[in-house]
Amino acid sequence: MPLLEVTQLTKHYQGGSGHVTALEDVSFALEGGRLLGVLGPSGSGKTTLLSLIAGLLRPSSGEVRLGGSAVHLRSARESAAFRREHVGLVFQDHHLVPYLSALDNLLLVPHLRGRVRKADRQHASHLLTEFGLEHRAYHAPAELSGGERQRVAIARALMNSPEIMLVDEPTSNLDTERGQQVLELLRDQVHRGAMTCVMVTHDPRMAAQADQTLRLVDGRVVTNSAAS
Protein backbone atom coordinates (compact mmCIF):
# COMPACT_ATOMS: atom_id res chain seq x y z
CA MET A 1 0.00 0.00 0.00
CA PRO A 2 1.47 3.39 -0.96
CA LEU A 3 2.37 5.79 1.85
CA LEU A 4 0.97 8.79 0.00
CA GLU A 5 -2.13 8.65 -2.16
CA VAL A 6 -3.43 11.69 -3.99
CA THR A 7 -6.75 11.20 -5.75
CA GLN A 8 -8.43 13.60 -8.18
CA LEU A 9 -7.10 16.56 -6.25
CA THR A 10 -8.40 19.95 -7.36
CA LYS A 11 -7.76 23.38 -5.88
CA HIS A 12 -9.42 26.60 -6.99
CA TYR A 13 -8.55 30.06 -5.72
CA GLN A 14 -10.57 33.23 -5.80
CA GLY A 15 -7.79 35.57 -6.85
CA GLY A 16 -7.85 39.28 -7.64
CA SER A 17 -8.25 38.49 -11.34
CA GLY A 18 -11.09 36.06 -10.71
CA HIS A 19 -11.36 32.31 -10.42
CA VAL A 20 -7.99 30.53 -10.62
CA THR A 21 -7.51 26.79 -10.89
CA ALA A 22 -4.15 25.93 -9.32
CA LEU A 23 -4.55 22.14 -9.50
CA GLU A 24 -7.00 20.05 -11.43
CA ASP A 25 -7.72 16.36 -11.10
CA VAL A 26 -4.24 15.42 -9.88
CA SER A 27 -3.78 11.77 -8.93
CA PHE A 28 -0.68 9.79 -8.06
CA ALA A 29 0.70 7.44 -5.44
CA LEU A 30 4.07 7.27 -3.72
CA GLU A 31 5.55 4.26 -1.99
CA GLY A 32 7.28 4.73 1.35
CA GLY A 33 11.07 5.21 1.34
CA ARG A 34 11.13 6.94 -2.02
CA LEU A 35 11.98 10.42 -3.24
CA LEU A 36 9.40 12.04 -5.50
CA GLY A 37 10.50 14.95 -7.62
CA VAL A 38 7.64 17.30 -8.60
CA LEU A 39 8.73 19.23 -11.64
CA GLY A 40 7.07 22.05 -13.46
CA PRO A 41 7.34 25.67 -14.52
CA SER A 42 6.42 28.55 -12.26
CA GLY A 43 2.66 28.64 -11.65
CA SER A 44 2.15 24.99 -12.51
CA GLY A 45 0.73 24.17 -9.07
CA LYS A 46 3.79 22.47 -7.51
CA THR A 47 3.74 24.42 -4.28
CA THR A 48 -0.04 24.21 -4.02
CA LEU A 49 0.33 20.43 -4.22
CA LEU A 50 2.92 20.52 -1.44
CA SER A 51 0.65 22.72 0.72
CA LEU A 52 -2.27 20.35 0.22
CA ILE A 53 -0.17 17.32 1.21
CA ALA A 54 1.05 19.22 4.32
CA GLY A 55 -2.51 20.11 5.26
CA LEU A 56 -1.74 23.83 4.98
CA LEU A 57 -4.55 24.15 2.45
CA ARG A 58 -7.81 22.30 2.02
CA PRO A 59 -8.62 20.98 -1.43
CA SER A 60 -11.63 22.15 -3.40
CA SER A 61 -12.19 18.48 -4.17
CA GLY A 62 -10.30 15.23 -4.12
CA GLU A 63 -8.37 13.40 -1.45
CA VAL A 64 -4.94 13.26 0.13
CA ARG A 65 -4.17 10.19 2.21
CA LEU A 66 -0.96 9.73 4.14
CA GLY A 67 -0.43 6.32 5.69
CA GLY A 68 -4.10 5.67 5.04
CA SER A 69 -5.17 8.73 7.03
CA ALA A 70 -7.22 11.46 5.31
CA VAL A 71 -5.20 14.65 5.39
CA HIS A 72 -7.88 16.57 3.51
CA LEU A 73 -10.46 16.06 6.25
CA ARG A 74 -8.39 17.41 9.11
CA SER A 75 -9.15 20.72 10.81
CA ALA A 76 -6.46 23.42 10.93
CA ARG A 77 -5.66 22.48 14.52
CA GLU A 78 -5.42 18.76 13.69
CA SER A 79 -3.26 19.53 10.68
CA ALA A 80 -0.88 21.62 12.81
CA ALA A 81 -0.58 18.79 15.33
CA PHE A 82 -0.03 16.30 12.49
CA ARG A 83 2.76 18.42 11.00
CA ARG A 84 4.45 18.76 14.40
CA GLU A 85 4.56 15.00 14.83
CA HIS A 86 4.82 13.45 11.38
CA VAL A 87 5.88 15.96 8.72
CA GLY A 88 9.22 17.59 7.95
CA LEU A 89 8.96 20.85 6.02
CA VAL A 90 11.77 22.56 4.14
CA PHE A 91 10.95 25.95 2.68
CA GLN A 92 12.41 27.55 -0.41
CA ASP A 93 13.69 30.49 1.63
CA HIS A 94 14.69 28.19 4.51
CA HIS A 95 12.66 30.36 6.98
CA LEU A 96 15.07 29.84 9.82
CA VAL A 97 14.16 31.94 12.85
CA PRO A 98 16.70 34.78 12.56
CA TYR A 99 17.34 35.31 16.27
CA LEU A 100 17.87 31.62 17.05
CA SER A 101 21.18 29.84 16.60
CA ALA A 102 21.40 26.86 14.25
CA LEU A 103 21.05 24.52 17.23
CA ASP A 104 18.06 26.42 18.63
CA ASN A 105 16.39 26.37 15.22
CA LEU A 106 16.54 22.59 15.38
CA LEU A 107 15.30 22.54 18.97
CA LEU A 108 12.32 24.69 17.94
CA VAL A 109 10.64 21.53 16.64
CA PRO A 110 10.57 19.63 19.98
CA HIS A 111 9.81 22.95 21.68
CA LEU A 112 6.65 23.26 19.58
CA ARG A 113 5.76 19.72 20.64
CA GLY A 114 5.83 20.92 24.24
CA ARG A 115 9.16 19.96 25.72
CA VAL A 116 12.85 19.89 24.84
CA ARG A 117 14.42 16.81 26.38
CA LYS A 118 18.04 15.82 26.69
CA ALA A 119 17.52 13.27 23.91
CA ASP A 120 16.31 16.08 21.64
CA ARG A 121 19.50 18.04 22.27
CA GLN A 122 21.57 14.97 21.49
CA HIS A 123 19.56 14.36 18.32
CA ALA A 124 20.02 17.98 17.22
CA SER A 125 23.76 17.86 17.85
CA HIS A 126 23.97 14.57 15.97
CA LEU A 127 22.15 16.03 12.96
CA LEU A 128 24.35 19.12 12.90
CA THR A 129 27.43 16.93 13.02
CA GLU A 130 26.07 14.68 10.30
CA PHE A 131 25.43 17.72 8.10
CA GLY A 132 28.91 19.11 8.78
CA LEU A 133 27.56 22.02 10.82
CA GLU A 134 28.80 21.17 14.31
CA HIS A 135 31.12 24.20 14.28
CA ARG A 136 28.17 26.43 13.31
CA ALA A 137 25.80 25.24 16.03
CA TYR A 138 25.76 28.53 17.90
CA HIS A 139 25.77 30.81 14.89
CA ALA A 140 22.71 32.81 13.87
CA PRO A 141 21.33 32.24 10.34
CA ALA A 142 22.70 35.60 9.23
CA GLU A 143 26.20 34.29 9.97
CA LEU A 144 25.74 31.19 7.79
CA SER A 145 26.20 30.77 4.04
CA GLY A 146 23.22 29.96 1.81
CA GLY A 147 24.19 26.28 1.64
CA GLU A 148 24.65 26.08 5.39
CA ARG A 149 21.24 27.65 5.99
CA GLN A 150 19.59 25.16 3.68
CA ARG A 151 21.34 22.29 5.44
CA VAL A 152 20.18 23.62 8.82
CA ALA A 153 16.64 23.82 7.40
CA ILE A 154 16.82 20.17 6.26
CA ALA A 155 18.26 19.14 9.64
CA ARG A 156 15.37 20.97 11.33
CA ALA A 157 12.89 19.09 9.15
CA LEU A 158 14.44 15.82 10.34
CA MET A 159 14.22 16.68 14.04
CA ASN A 160 10.84 14.98 14.52
CA SER A 161 11.92 11.91 12.53
CA PRO A 162 9.08 12.55 10.06
CA GLU A 163 7.19 9.98 8.07
CA ILE A 164 7.28 12.28 5.11
CA MET A 165 9.44 15.22 4.22
CA LEU A 166 8.04 17.98 2.01
CA VAL A 167 10.75 20.06 0.41
CA ASP A 168 10.10 23.21 -1.61
CA GLU A 169 12.75 24.21 -4.16
CA PRO A 170 15.66 23.30 -1.88
CA THR A 171 18.33 24.25 -4.39
CA SER A 172 16.85 27.33 -6.03
CA ASN A 173 19.03 29.76 -4.08
CA LEU A 174 22.19 27.69 -4.38
CA ASP A 175 24.82 27.30 -7.06
CA THR A 176 24.97 23.99 -8.95
CA GLU A 177 27.62 22.43 -6.76
CA ARG A 178 25.97 23.31 -3.44
CA GLY A 179 22.57 22.38 -4.88
CA GLN A 180 23.90 18.95 -5.77
CA GLN A 181 25.29 18.54 -2.25
CA VAL A 182 21.92 19.36 -0.73
CA LEU A 183 20.15 16.95 -3.05
CA GLU A 184 22.57 14.14 -2.17
CA LEU A 185 21.97 14.89 1.47
CA LEU A 186 18.24 14.48 0.93
CA ARG A 187 18.64 11.29 -1.09
CA ASP A 188 20.92 9.88 1.58
CA GLN A 189 18.44 10.65 4.35
CA VAL A 190 15.57 9.13 2.37
CA HIS A 191 17.37 5.94 1.51
CA ARG A 192 19.11 5.46 4.86
CA GLY A 193 16.12 6.27 7.00
CA ALA A 194 13.49 4.66 4.79
CA MET A 195 11.79 8.04 4.77
CA THR A 196 9.51 9.36 2.10
CA CYS A 197 10.17 12.72 0.49
CA VAL A 198 8.31 14.96 -1.92
CA MET A 199 10.62 17.52 -3.46
CA VAL A 200 9.32 20.37 -5.59
CA THR A 201 11.79 21.72 -8.12
CA HIS A 202 11.85 23.58 -11.38
CA ASP A 203 15.23 22.06 -12.27
CA PRO A 204 14.89 18.92 -14.48
CA ARG A 205 18.41 17.77 -13.53
CA MET A 206 17.44 17.68 -9.87
CA ALA A 207 14.11 16.00 -10.58
CA ALA A 208 15.87 13.40 -12.68
CA GLN A 209 17.75 12.17 -9.63
CA ALA A 210 14.54 11.39 -7.74
CA ASP A 211 13.12 7.87 -7.52
CA GLN A 212 9.91 9.00 -9.10
CA THR A 213 9.05 12.14 -11.08
CA LEU A 214 5.78 13.98 -11.48
CA ARG A 215 5.58 16.71 -14.07
CA LEU A 216 2.91 19.37 -13.71
CA VAL A 217 1.80 21.90 -16.28
CA ASP A 218 -1.08 24.32 -15.63
CA GLY A 219 -2.15 22.37 -12.59
CA ARG A 220 -2.40 19.02 -14.38
CA VAL A 221 -0.14 15.97 -14.28
CA VAL A 222 1.42 15.56 -17.68
CA THR A 223 3.98 12.89 -16.74
CA ASN A 224 4.19 10.45 -13.86
CA SER A 225 7.35 8.33 -14.14
CA ALA A 226 5.80 5.67 -11.93
CA ALA A 227 3.07 5.16 -14.48
CA SER A 228 5.40 4.89 -17.47
Add this chain to the structure above:
Amino acid sequence: MLAVKELLGSKLKFGLIALAIGLVVSLTMLMSAMSEGLVTGMTGAKRSLDADALVFQGDTALSLERSMLTDEDLAVISSAAGVAEAYAVGHLIVTVRGPQGSFDAHVFGLGGAFDQLPITEGEPRSPTANEAIVDATAAAEGVGVGDTLSLTPLPGELRVMAFTESRRYIMAPAVYVSLDTWRSLRAASLLAPRSTQGSETGTEQGGDGADGPPIYATAALAGTASIMAVRLSPGVTPSDLSATLSPAFEVATPEEASLAGNGMNVMVLAVNGIQLVSLLIGAMVIGVFFYITTLHKSGQIAAVKALGASNYYVYRQLLVQISILVTLATVIGVGLALGAGSGMPPAMAFDPNPARWVLSLLAVYATAYVGSLFSLRSILLIDPATALDRAEH
Protein backbone atom coordinates in the same frame (compact mmCIF):
# COMPACT_ATOMS: atom_id res chain seq x y z
CA MET B 1 11.83 30.26 24.32
CA LEU B 2 11.10 32.26 21.17
CA ALA B 3 9.85 35.29 23.09
CA VAL B 4 12.86 35.64 25.35
CA LYS B 5 15.40 34.80 22.63
CA GLU B 6 13.86 37.43 20.36
CA LEU B 7 14.08 40.04 23.12
CA LEU B 8 17.71 39.14 23.78
CA GLY B 9 18.45 39.15 20.06
CA SER B 10 17.09 42.69 19.56
CA LYS B 11 18.06 44.44 22.76
CA LEU B 12 18.22 47.94 21.28
CA LYS B 13 14.81 47.75 19.61
CA PHE B 14 13.03 46.32 22.64
CA GLY B 15 15.06 48.47 25.04
CA LEU B 16 13.82 51.60 23.29
CA ILE B 17 10.22 50.49 23.39
CA ALA B 18 10.61 49.58 27.09
CA LEU B 19 11.93 53.08 27.66
CA ALA B 20 8.98 54.59 25.80
CA ILE B 21 6.53 52.52 27.83
CA GLY B 22 8.53 53.38 30.96
CA LEU B 23 7.98 57.08 30.29
CA VAL B 24 4.26 56.44 29.97
CA VAL B 25 4.35 54.44 33.21
CA SER B 26 6.22 57.25 34.98
CA LEU B 27 3.67 59.76 33.69
CA THR B 28 0.89 57.54 35.01
CA MET B 29 2.65 57.17 38.37
CA LEU B 30 3.26 60.92 38.60
CA MET B 31 -0.36 61.65 37.76
CA SER B 32 -1.48 59.12 40.37
CA ALA B 33 0.80 60.62 43.06
CA MET B 34 -0.16 64.16 42.12
CA SER B 35 -3.83 63.25 42.11
CA GLU B 36 -3.41 61.70 45.53
CA GLY B 37 -1.33 64.69 46.64
CA LEU B 38 -4.00 67.02 45.37
CA VAL B 39 -6.72 65.17 47.27
CA THR B 40 -4.55 64.99 50.40
CA GLY B 41 -3.53 68.62 50.10
CA MET B 42 -7.05 69.78 49.46
CA THR B 43 -8.97 67.52 51.79
CA GLY B 44 -6.55 65.46 53.89
CA ALA B 45 -7.74 66.94 57.16
CA LYS B 46 -11.37 66.33 56.22
CA ARG B 47 -10.95 62.91 54.64
CA SER B 48 -8.83 61.48 57.43
CA LEU B 49 -11.20 62.36 60.25
CA ASP B 50 -11.62 59.18 62.27
CA ALA B 51 -15.32 58.60 61.73
CA ASP B 52 -17.83 56.43 59.93
CA ALA B 53 -19.88 59.47 59.01
CA LEU B 54 -19.71 63.25 59.14
CA VAL B 55 -22.88 65.18 59.89
CA PHE B 56 -23.20 68.66 58.38
CA GLN B 57 -25.79 71.37 58.66
CA GLY B 58 -28.51 70.84 56.05
CA ASP B 59 -28.31 72.55 52.66
CA THR B 60 -24.59 73.26 52.97
CA ALA B 61 -23.55 70.75 50.31
CA LEU B 62 -21.16 69.04 52.77
CA SER B 63 -19.18 72.23 53.03
CA LEU B 64 -17.01 72.53 56.11
CA GLU B 65 -16.85 76.28 55.57
CA ARG B 66 -20.61 76.80 55.58
CA SER B 67 -21.83 74.18 58.04
CA MET B 68 -22.57 75.28 61.59
CA LEU B 69 -24.19 73.15 64.29
CA THR B 70 -25.69 74.40 67.53
CA ASP B 71 -25.51 72.79 70.96
CA GLU B 72 -28.96 71.45 70.36
CA ASP B 73 -27.92 69.96 67.01
CA LEU B 74 -24.94 68.23 68.60
CA ALA B 75 -27.19 66.75 71.24
CA VAL B 76 -29.68 65.51 68.63
CA ILE B 77 -26.93 63.86 66.61
CA SER B 78 -25.20 62.30 69.64
CA SER B 79 -28.42 60.72 70.81
CA ALA B 80 -29.61 59.56 67.39
CA ALA B 81 -30.25 55.84 66.91
CA GLY B 82 -27.21 54.04 65.54
CA VAL B 83 -24.65 56.54 66.83
CA ALA B 84 -22.08 54.80 69.03
CA GLU B 85 -19.75 57.74 69.59
CA ALA B 86 -19.55 61.31 68.37
CA TYR B 87 -17.27 64.29 68.66
CA ALA B 88 -17.65 67.84 67.42
CA VAL B 89 -15.30 69.32 64.85
CA GLY B 90 -14.85 73.02 64.30
CA HIS B 91 -13.23 74.66 61.29
CA LEU B 92 -11.83 78.15 60.84
CA ILE B 93 -9.57 79.80 58.28
CA VAL B 94 -6.82 81.95 59.77
CA THR B 95 -3.66 83.69 58.70
CA VAL B 96 -0.56 82.70 60.62
CA ARG B 97 2.39 84.99 61.06
CA GLY B 98 5.36 82.61 61.00
CA PRO B 99 9.13 83.08 61.10
CA GLN B 100 9.30 83.44 57.31
CA GLY B 101 6.15 85.49 56.84
CA SER B 102 2.41 84.98 56.82
CA PHE B 103 0.63 81.94 55.47
CA ASP B 104 -2.91 80.58 55.48
CA ALA B 105 -3.88 77.78 57.81
CA HIS B 106 -7.04 75.92 58.71
CA VAL B 107 -7.77 75.58 62.39
CA PHE B 108 -9.60 72.39 63.34
CA GLY B 109 -11.10 72.19 66.80
CA LEU B 110 -11.57 68.60 67.89
CA GLY B 111 -13.87 67.64 70.70
CA GLY B 112 -11.62 64.73 71.58
CA ALA B 113 -10.16 61.88 69.52
CA PHE B 114 -6.73 63.52 69.21
CA ASP B 115 -5.17 60.06 69.13
CA GLN B 116 -6.24 59.88 65.48
CA LEU B 117 -3.43 62.29 64.55
CA PRO B 118 -0.15 60.58 63.62
CA ILE B 119 2.53 62.49 65.52
CA THR B 120 5.79 62.82 63.59
CA GLU B 121 7.52 65.15 66.02
CA GLY B 122 6.70 66.47 69.49
CA GLU B 123 4.42 65.28 72.24
CA PRO B 124 1.73 62.69 71.47
CA ARG B 125 -1.04 64.08 73.68
CA SER B 126 -4.13 66.24 73.44
CA PRO B 127 -3.43 69.96 73.26
CA THR B 128 -4.36 72.15 76.19
CA ALA B 129 -5.67 75.71 75.80
CA ASN B 130 -3.69 77.70 73.21
CA GLU B 131 -1.64 74.66 72.17
CA ALA B 132 -1.77 73.20 68.69
CA ILE B 133 -0.76 70.14 66.71
CA VAL B 134 0.25 71.38 63.26
CA ASP B 135 0.62 69.63 59.92
CA ALA B 136 4.30 69.12 59.15
CA THR B 137 4.07 71.07 55.89
CA ALA B 138 4.10 74.19 58.05
CA ALA B 139 7.80 73.45 58.52
CA ALA B 140 8.26 74.75 54.96
CA GLU B 141 7.12 78.13 56.37
CA GLY B 142 9.84 77.98 58.99
CA VAL B 143 7.56 76.74 61.77
CA GLY B 144 9.05 74.33 64.31
CA VAL B 145 7.80 72.41 67.33
CA GLY B 146 7.86 74.75 70.34
CA ASP B 147 7.29 77.88 68.24
CA THR B 148 4.46 80.24 69.00
CA LEU B 149 2.19 81.12 66.12
CA SER B 150 0.56 84.52 65.94
CA LEU B 151 -2.85 84.42 64.28
CA THR B 152 -4.02 87.45 62.38
CA PRO B 153 -6.25 89.35 62.43
CA LEU B 154 -7.10 87.53 65.65
CA PRO B 155 -5.45 88.48 68.89
CA GLY B 156 -4.70 84.81 69.69
CA GLU B 157 -1.44 82.90 69.85
CA LEU B 158 -0.85 79.16 69.69
CA ARG B 159 2.15 77.14 70.81
CA VAL B 160 3.12 74.31 68.44
CA MET B 161 3.37 71.20 70.61
CA ALA B 162 3.68 68.59 67.84
CA PHE B 163 3.71 67.97 64.12
CA THR B 164 1.30 65.59 62.39
CA GLU B 165 1.30 64.54 58.72
CA SER B 166 -1.01 64.31 55.69
CA ARG B 167 -3.37 66.79 57.34
CA ARG B 168 -3.78 69.68 54.98
CA TYR B 169 -6.89 71.43 53.81
CA ILE B 170 -7.20 73.46 50.60
CA MET B 171 -3.41 73.15 50.23
CA ALA B 172 -2.75 74.84 53.57
CA PRO B 173 -1.57 73.15 56.77
CA ALA B 174 -4.15 72.11 59.33
CA VAL B 175 -3.77 73.36 62.90
CA TYR B 176 -5.46 71.14 65.49
CA VAL B 177 -6.64 72.69 68.72
CA SER B 178 -9.10 71.75 71.45
CA LEU B 179 -12.74 72.56 70.76
CA ASP B 180 -12.73 75.23 73.49
CA THR B 181 -9.73 76.95 71.94
CA TRP B 182 -11.40 76.78 68.53
CA ARG B 183 -14.60 78.32 69.93
CA SER B 184 -12.71 81.25 71.40
CA LEU B 185 -10.79 81.73 68.14
CA ARG B 186 -14.03 81.59 66.18
CA ALA B 187 -15.65 84.15 68.43
CA ALA B 188 -12.63 86.36 68.03
CA SER B 189 -12.68 85.95 64.28
CA LEU B 190 -16.24 87.20 64.15
CA LEU B 191 -15.95 89.95 66.71
CA ALA B 192 -12.39 91.17 66.75
CA PRO B 193 -12.52 92.92 63.37
CA ARG B 194 -15.59 94.81 64.53
CA SER B 195 -13.88 95.86 67.73
CA THR B 196 -11.11 97.41 65.67
CA GLN B 197 -13.81 99.28 63.78
CA GLY B 198 -15.03 100.84 67.01
CA SER B 199 -17.88 98.56 68.03
CA GLU B 200 -18.32 98.80 71.76
CA THR B 201 -19.99 95.42 71.98
CA GLY B 202 -17.53 93.60 69.81
CA THR B 203 -16.22 91.33 72.54
CA GLU B 204 -19.59 90.28 73.81
CA GLN B 205 -20.78 86.72 73.25
CA GLY B 206 -24.21 87.75 72.06
CA GLY B 207 -26.86 90.35 72.79
CA ASP B 208 -29.81 91.57 70.88
CA GLY B 209 -29.85 95.25 71.77
CA ALA B 210 -29.49 98.01 69.27
CA ASP B 211 -25.85 98.43 70.20
CA GLY B 212 -25.02 94.69 70.15
CA PRO B 213 -23.30 92.71 67.40
CA PRO B 214 -25.14 92.34 64.09
CA ILE B 215 -27.75 89.62 64.05
CA TYR B 216 -25.77 87.40 61.62
CA ALA B 217 -22.81 87.43 64.01
CA THR B 218 -25.04 86.57 66.94
CA ALA B 219 -26.52 83.69 65.01
CA ALA B 220 -23.11 82.42 64.04
CA LEU B 221 -21.84 82.52 67.60
CA ALA B 222 -24.72 80.32 68.64
CA GLY B 223 -23.04 77.49 66.74
CA THR B 224 -20.73 75.39 68.78
CA ALA B 225 -19.11 73.30 66.05
CA SER B 226 -18.92 73.11 62.27
CA ILE B 227 -19.74 69.43 61.92
CA MET B 228 -20.00 66.32 63.98
CA ALA B 229 -17.88 63.20 63.43
CA VAL B 230 -19.76 60.04 64.24
CA ARG B 231 -18.83 56.44 64.83
CA LEU B 232 -21.77 54.20 64.02
CA SER B 233 -22.96 51.08 65.76
CA PRO B 234 -22.24 47.81 63.97
CA GLY B 235 -24.53 47.30 60.98
CA VAL B 236 -25.59 50.94 60.79
CA THR B 237 -24.70 52.82 57.61
CA PRO B 238 -24.40 56.55 56.98
CA SER B 239 -27.59 56.23 54.90
CA ASP B 240 -29.39 54.77 57.91
CA LEU B 241 -28.24 57.71 60.02
CA SER B 242 -29.30 60.14 57.31
CA ALA B 243 -32.75 58.58 57.32
CA THR B 244 -32.91 58.83 61.08
CA LEU B 245 -31.93 62.50 61.25
CA SER B 246 -34.16 65.27 59.96
CA PRO B 247 -33.49 67.04 56.63
CA ALA B 248 -31.86 69.76 58.72
CA PHE B 249 -28.71 67.64 58.52
CA GLU B 250 -26.57 66.15 55.74
CA VAL B 251 -24.70 62.92 56.32
CA ALA B 252 -21.73 61.60 54.33
CA THR B 253 -18.69 59.43 54.78
CA PRO B 254 -15.41 61.34 55.21
CA GLU B 255 -14.41 60.17 51.69
CA GLU B 256 -17.63 61.50 50.14
CA ALA B 257 -17.39 64.72 52.10
CA SER B 258 -13.78 65.24 51.02
CA LEU B 259 -14.79 65.22 47.36
CA ALA B 260 -17.63 67.69 47.91
CA GLY B 261 -17.07 71.38 47.46
CA ASN B 262 -14.01 73.43 46.48
CA GLY B 263 -14.23 71.99 42.97
CA MET B 264 -12.65 68.78 44.23
CA ASN B 265 -14.66 66.42 42.06
CA VAL B 266 -13.75 68.45 38.95
CA MET B 267 -10.07 68.53 39.89
CA VAL B 268 -9.95 64.81 40.62
CA LEU B 269 -11.83 64.14 37.39
CA ALA B 270 -9.29 66.21 35.45
CA VAL B 271 -6.27 64.44 36.97
CA ASN B 272 -7.89 61.04 36.54
CA GLY B 273 -8.62 62.01 32.95
CA ILE B 274 -4.94 62.72 32.36
CA GLN B 275 -4.12 59.35 33.93
CA LEU B 276 -6.62 57.62 31.68
CA VAL B 277 -5.24 59.33 28.58
CA SER B 278 -1.72 58.31 29.66
CA LEU B 279 -2.87 54.72 29.95
CA LEU B 280 -4.54 54.86 26.55
CA ILE B 281 -1.37 56.29 25.02
CA GLY B 282 0.57 53.44 26.66
CA ALA B 283 -1.86 50.90 25.25
CA MET B 284 -1.57 52.50 21.80
CA VAL B 285 2.25 52.54 21.96
CA ILE B 286 2.37 48.88 22.93
CA GLY B 287 -0.41 47.87 20.56
CA VAL B 288 0.98 49.66 17.53
CA PHE B 289 4.56 48.57 18.24
CA PHE B 290 3.66 44.90 18.45
CA TYR B 291 1.22 45.18 15.56
CA ILE B 292 3.95 46.56 13.31
CA THR B 293 6.42 43.98 14.63
CA THR B 294 3.93 41.21 13.94
CA LEU B 295 3.32 42.45 10.41
CA HIS B 296 7.06 42.77 9.87
CA LYS B 297 7.67 39.14 10.77
CA SER B 298 4.52 37.65 9.26
CA GLY B 299 6.65 35.38 7.01
CA GLN B 300 8.47 34.03 10.02
CA ILE B 301 5.22 33.51 11.93
CA ALA B 302 3.75 31.74 8.90
CA ALA B 303 6.76 29.40 8.86
CA VAL B 304 6.49 28.64 12.57
CA LYS B 305 2.78 27.97 12.12
CA ALA B 306 3.59 25.73 9.14
CA LEU B 307 5.96 23.78 11.38
CA GLY B 308 3.02 23.13 13.67
CA ALA B 309 2.74 26.09 16.04
CA SER B 310 -0.80 27.02 17.00
CA ASN B 311 -2.16 30.57 17.02
CA TYR B 312 -2.31 30.25 20.79
CA TYR B 313 1.40 29.44 20.93
CA VAL B 314 2.32 32.45 18.78
CA TYR B 315 0.06 34.78 20.78
CA ARG B 316 1.44 33.42 24.03
CA GLN B 317 4.95 34.35 22.91
CA LEU B 318 3.67 37.86 22.26
CA LEU B 319 2.11 38.05 25.73
CA VAL B 320 5.37 36.86 27.30
CA GLN B 321 7.23 39.63 25.47
CA ILE B 322 4.66 42.22 26.52
CA SER B 323 4.83 41.05 30.14
CA ILE B 324 8.62 41.29 30.20
CA LEU B 325 8.63 44.70 28.51
CA VAL B 326 5.93 46.15 30.75
CA THR B 327 7.73 44.81 33.83
CA LEU B 328 10.95 46.41 32.64
CA ALA B 329 9.03 49.59 31.83
CA THR B 330 7.48 49.51 35.30
CA VAL B 331 10.91 49.47 36.94
CA ILE B 332 12.02 52.35 34.72
CA GLY B 333 8.76 54.26 35.20
CA VAL B 334 8.56 53.89 38.98
CA GLY B 335 12.22 54.88 39.29
CA LEU B 336 11.63 57.98 37.16
CA ALA B 337 8.47 58.90 39.06
CA LEU B 338 10.13 58.54 42.45
CA GLY B 339 13.14 60.50 41.21
CA ALA B 340 10.89 63.28 39.93
CA GLY B 341 8.86 63.22 43.15
CA SER B 342 11.94 63.52 45.35
CA GLY B 343 13.00 66.58 43.35
CA MET B 344 9.69 68.35 43.85
CA PRO B 345 9.38 71.13 46.42
CA PRO B 346 7.40 70.21 49.58
CA ALA B 347 4.53 72.46 48.58
CA MET B 348 3.94 70.38 45.44
CA ALA B 349 1.07 67.98 45.68
CA PHE B 350 2.95 64.67 45.39
CA ASP B 351 1.74 61.88 47.58
CA PRO B 352 2.49 58.40 46.20
CA ASN B 353 -0.07 55.94 47.45
CA PRO B 354 1.21 52.34 47.11
CA ALA B 355 -2.29 50.95 46.65
CA ARG B 356 -3.09 53.43 43.87
CA TRP B 357 0.28 52.82 42.23
CA VAL B 358 -0.38 49.10 42.23
CA LEU B 359 -3.78 49.81 40.68
CA SER B 360 -2.20 52.09 38.07
CA LEU B 361 0.40 49.46 37.25
CA LEU B 362 -2.28 46.80 36.91
CA ALA B 363 -4.06 49.19 34.56
CA VAL B 364 -0.83 49.53 32.53
CA TYR B 365 -0.58 45.74 32.25
CA ALA B 366 -4.26 45.48 31.36
CA THR B 367 -4.07 48.14 28.67
CA ALA B 368 -0.89 46.53 27.30
CA TYR B 369 -2.69 43.23 26.93
CA VAL B 370 -5.64 45.03 25.34
CA GLY B 371 -3.13 46.63 22.94
CA SER B 372 -1.88 43.16 22.05
CA LEU B 373 -5.28 42.36 20.58
CA PHE B 374 -4.27 44.37 17.47
CA SER B 375 -1.53 41.80 16.96
CA LEU B 376 -3.75 38.84 17.79
CA ARG B 377 -5.94 39.74 14.87
CA SER B 378 -2.99 39.80 12.49
CA ILE B 379 -1.62 36.54 13.96
CA LEU B 380 -4.96 34.85 13.29
CA LEU B 381 -4.94 36.17 9.73
CA ILE B 382 -1.44 34.89 8.89
CA ASP B 383 -1.89 31.88 6.64
CA PRO B 384 0.81 29.25 7.25
CA ALA B 385 0.54 28.26 3.60
CA THR B 386 2.22 31.56 2.70
CA ALA B 387 5.42 30.18 4.22
CA LEU B 388 5.62 28.21 0.99
CA ASP B 389 5.93 30.03 -2.28
CA ARG B 390 3.30 32.78 -2.41
CA ALA B 391 3.75 33.16 -6.17
CA GLU B 392 1.83 29.96 -6.78
CA HIS B 393 -1.36 31.23 -5.11
